[in-house]
Amino acid sequence: MAGKTAKKRGKPESVSDRLLAWYDVHARDLPWRVRPKARDKGARADPYCVWLSEIMLQQTTVATVGPYFRDFVSRWPDVESLAAAPRDKVMEAWAGLGYYSRARNLHACAVTVAEEHGGRFPDTEEGLKALPGIGPYTSAAIAAIAFDRKATVVDGNVERVVARLFAIETPLPDAKKEIRPAAETLTPETRPGDFAQAMMDLGATICSPKSPSCNRCPVSDGCLGLEKGIAETLPRRAPKKARPTRRGACFYLRNGKGEVLLRRRPDKGLLGGMMEVPTTEWTQAELDEDALLGAAPVNAKWARVPGLVEHTFTHFHLQLAIFVAEASAAQAKKADGIWVPEEELDTQALPTVMKKAAAHAAPDAGPLFKGK
Ligand code: SF4
The missing domain is CATH 3.90.79.10 (Nucleoside Triphosphate Pyrophosphohydrolase)
Known part of the structure; x- marks a missing residue:
């Protein structure tokens, strides 16, 4: 369906061009991010910061993560110093971010990178996935953002944008099987890291869950969800089971x-x-x-x-x-x-x-x- 829809919409790559042009101007200023203007001047993302932020951002909002991220990098400015820190201190600094297995894996991953990779993160999705606490999403995000590898990064924001662009009406979680291939058709060969971040920013600032600002959206031309008048209802979700x-x-x-x-x-x-x-x-x-x-x-x-x-x-x-x-x-x-x-x-x-x-x-x- 994704492929069919993409063809019907015309050139899928034009979405990435428009989105990247929008990102050049509107990229959010985040403490772990190198924005396009800084990149043009030669700045490059620090894989340690990208990794740390991506682990912290799992299940947690950007606003909550900001102070934790700053605190971590001021205590442990690189992967070696984090690896050398007592795990208790890391757990203590993490307290309040929830999902504590992430903090244990964070420390284990720092130790692995410091001891087995000479303090350098692997630069491929496969290499990253072999590290503790790094799954398919995080490996794709680090590979794209830190190393500009062509990798498709699908988080909750991206899921929503893609479901709307392609008018995918299948409820989540089944819709994931359609969303990923659809997202892959959009990922460009050049600047895949900026593209991934642009999709995240679009989802966070314009294509918001309840009332997307389609009139300000750089990819509204060709958004099937908007065209069909169902954008706000997407992505659909299977009814939640009651919590025991x-x-x-x-x-x-x-x-x-x-x-x-x-x-x-x-x-x-x-x-x-x-x-x-x-x-x-x-x-x-x-x-x-x-x-x-x-x-x-x-x-x-x-x-x-x-x-x-x-x-x-x-x-x-x-x-x-x-x-x-x-x-x-x-x-x-x-x-x-x-x-x-x-x-x-x-x-x-x-x-x-x-x-x-x-x-x-x-x-x-x-x-x-x-x-x-
Ligand atoms: S046009 Fe609207 S629904 Fe479609 S991607 Fe843009 S903000 Fe989202």
Whole structure:
């Protein structure tokens, strides 16, 4: 369908020409980006910055990523310094960006590039894909943006633009099978990196999800979605499955010295490698206090804090009951984990859900909780 549609629309390459001309003037100013004018003067994208930004941007908005990106490059200006950093420090700097397996893979990837590639990122999609945490999308984005390889980069923004340009009415996720080949017909031989970024910018600034500004669009002439009057309804989506609710408990244990017990989660699985306020398994069973207390880190005098902590992950909603207790010296000795001064909780690599749990347990306890 993509090929047919592209022919009907005339020359697919004309889309790239028009889009690149638009990008030359309107490219967004992003901290990791080399804009066309700077490129003309000889500046080149730094593969480290492109890689770092692409990993951060997965599932996260440009506005959120900006400060994290600046913080990372000021702490670790190149791949070698990031590789040499303790992983805990990297996880700590990442806290709040979510999807923590990305931070673990980020560090593992930096180590691989530093140790096995002499500090230089491979410059092909295949070479990049072999690195930890780099899948088909990210390898294409880095190959195109950092190395100007002809690679088709399809993120959510590009998906929307292409579905509209080609009037692809198949609902997502099935539509992906049509969107990719359609996008490939647009990717130019020259400046594929700028083209990829131009598509992203078009999707982010003009071809927006709810009300595209087609009157300002450089490729409106030939947009089948616009021509058919269905652009705003694209891409279609299959109805979402309802998110299940899981439940569990967190145990906020103090030791009488102003410290709180934290544990490190296993590397594999949700929030892998992050610190946690000791928690139970999260299951779909109704909350049963006796059963939950059976999983407490020590047999102390636990008191339930009224209310629940609620947090929504991609695939499920979580409700946590919160218990607090003071450990005796003997109990504190027995407890498995790390004792952290309560006022330093904000310096720990605590994921958002665990910050919520700690704030619920001790609303006035320290800097972490101010203003919550
Ligand atoms: S004409 Fe409108 S719908 Fe089509 S690509 Fe441009 S902004 Fe998007």
